[in-house]
Amino acid sequence: MFERREVRAILRRLRTLAIAICGLLVAGTLGFVLAERVSVWNGFIWALDTVATVGSVPSPDSTGGQLVKVALIILGVGTLFYALVTVTEMFVSGHLASLLSERRMQKLIDATEDHFIICGFGRVGRQVARDLKAAGARYVVVDSNPESREYAQGVGVRFIEGEPSDDDALRAAGIERAGGVIACVDSDAENIFITLSARGLRPDIAIVARASEEASESKLLRAGATRVISPYKSSGTEMARLALNPQIRGARDVAAEYRLEEIEVAPGSPGEGQTIGDVRGGAVIVGIRDATGQFHPQPAAETVMRPGDVVMAMGTMRTMDRLESLFAARAAPPRGGEGARAAGAR
Numbered sequence: 001m002f003e004r005r006e007v008r009a010i011l012r013r014l015r016t017l018a019i020a021i022c023g024l025l026v027a028g029t030l031g032f033v034l035a036e037r038v039s040v041w042n043g044f045i046w047a048l049d050t051v052a053t054v055g056s057v058p059s060p061d062s063t064g065g066q067l068v069k070v071a072l073i074i075l076g077v078g079t080l081f082y083a084l085v086t087v088t089e090m091f092v093s094g095h096l097a098s099l100l101s102e103r104r105m106q107k108l109i110d111a112t113e114d115h116f117i118i119c120g121f122g123r124v125g126r127q128v129a130r131d132l133k134a135a136g137a138r139y140v141v142v143d144s145n146p147e148s149r150e151y152a153q154g155v156g157v158r159f160i161e162g163e164p165s166d167d168d169a170l171r172a173a174g175i176e177r178a179g180g181v182i183a184c185v186d187s188d189a190e191n192i193f194i195t196l197s198a199r200g201l202r203p204d205i206a207i208v209a210r211a212s213e214e215a216s217e218s219k220l221l222r223a224g225a226t227r228v229i230s231p232y233k234s235s236g237t238e239m240a241r242l243a244l245n246p247q248i249r250g251a252r253d254v255a256a257e258y259r260l261e262e263i264e265v266a267p268g269s270p271g272e273g274q275t276i277g278d279v280r281g282g283a284v285i286v287g288i289r290d291a292t293g294q295f296h297p298q299p300a301a302e303t304v305m306r307p308g309d310v311v312m313a314m315g316t317m318r319t320m321d322r323l324e325s326l327f328a329a330r331a332a333p334p335r336g337g338e339g340a341r342a343a344g345a346r
Contacts, residue, residue, distance in 0.1 A: 010086060017083045024051055024079065028072045035064035051076035106172065109158050113177045115139050119164030119194045120185030121148040121157075124210060124231060128182055129157060140173045165193035170201055180206040183225070188216035192223045199224030260286070260314045263327050267307040271326035277301030279326050283315035 028047025033040055049057040050072040060066050115138035118125050125141065132139045141157050142164045143149070152159035162169030164185060175181070175198060183194040191209050198207055209225040211217045217228045265272055271279045276288075276299055287297040291308035305311070305327075313323055 010089065013086050014083070017079060017086065020079050021051070021076075021083075024072060024075055028068060031068035031071075032060065032065060035062050035068055036060050047072060051080070053077060053080075105158060105160075109140055109160070109172065109174050112138055112140065112158065112174055114179045115174065115177070117142060117170065117173045117175060117178050117181045117198075119143075119181065119183045119191075120210075121145070121152060121159075122184070122186060124184045125182075126151075128184060140178075142169050142173050165190060165197050167197055167201060170197060175201050175205065178202070178205060180208065183207065183209040183220075185210070186212070188212050188220075192216070192219055195220055195223040195225045257316055258314060259317060259320050260312070261320055261323075262289075263311050263313065263323055265305050265307055265309045265311065265327045266329035268330050269307075269327050270330070271305050271323075272307055274305055274326075275301060276303045276305070279305065279323065280313070281315075281322055282319045283313045283323055286312040286314060288312070 025044065025047050028050060029040060029043040032038060032043035032046045036043070036046075038046070046057050046060070046069075049055065050069050053073065053076070060069055116132060118128055118132075118139055118141045121129070121141045121143040125143070129139060129141065139158070140160060141148070141152055142160045142162060143152075144161065144163050146161070149159055149161050151157075160169055160173050162172070164170070164183070170181075181194070181198040181202075183191040183198070185191055185194070188211055191211070195207055195209050198205060206226045207224060208227045208229065209220045209223075211220055211228050211230045212232060214230060214233060217230060220228045276285050280301075285299060287295055288299050288303065289295045289310040289312070291306070296303070311323070311327065313320070315323070
């Protein structure tokens, strides 16, 4: 961001210098026309020759013309020298290369359609980018961190350096042509501002927002987010679920009330030896991966559950809880000594 401001400052200086040179030429032309009684064209040639320090035009005869020439030489040489220093600074510091690279990147973004705008390029944003790339989706990243810009350039990511909540940055990322916005910066407040800005620019766009705090979820929804994801809440819930049910290989929420799970049939579980028709209840059995690793999609109702099979099923929370209990290993009975002591105590 700092480098970008420097480039803009240099461009403003160059514009100011161009205006100053034009002003000198206009003033010099008028001065020579009035002092030497020459035409406007001849006065302009005289002024241009003086400012450029060429010296191909004879010196003016009148005192007024000579004063105009002296003033033009002093101001013109100083202005041209300052312009030369500014241009040299652009080349030496690499700002020109940065500006050209930024313009090339903007042309690529302007030609992109139906892409996703990733707001924030931290750990979550980079994982989102990897998943989108794996899915073959196009995306543009908006982030204000110069380190993120260097990383993005290193991996060939289309990148806009700026505040993700800024309307100009979102427009530069092509929000008018985008298919969705993903707000995944670390700050919930910033994600709310991003959501408000994106919703204001595109009332019909899909917005997926990240919430670090549970209290921020409702605020993001009120701000206009289509979906709100809480990574800490989701990961904590998933870890607790996997710890309580070791037979679960993986789980994913597919809707507000439905889950898709991979559940391993534990040896000695109540579901061992039963058929799919006996155990599925209201769940949909998508497929089974047997102990050899072979996957069987849409198995028949007569298929028998064997130890080591991994069942991929989808259903409501209550239905999935029932399947988890069916495929969980039975609790070991108490040892004889402990049972006898318990009976004696009674």
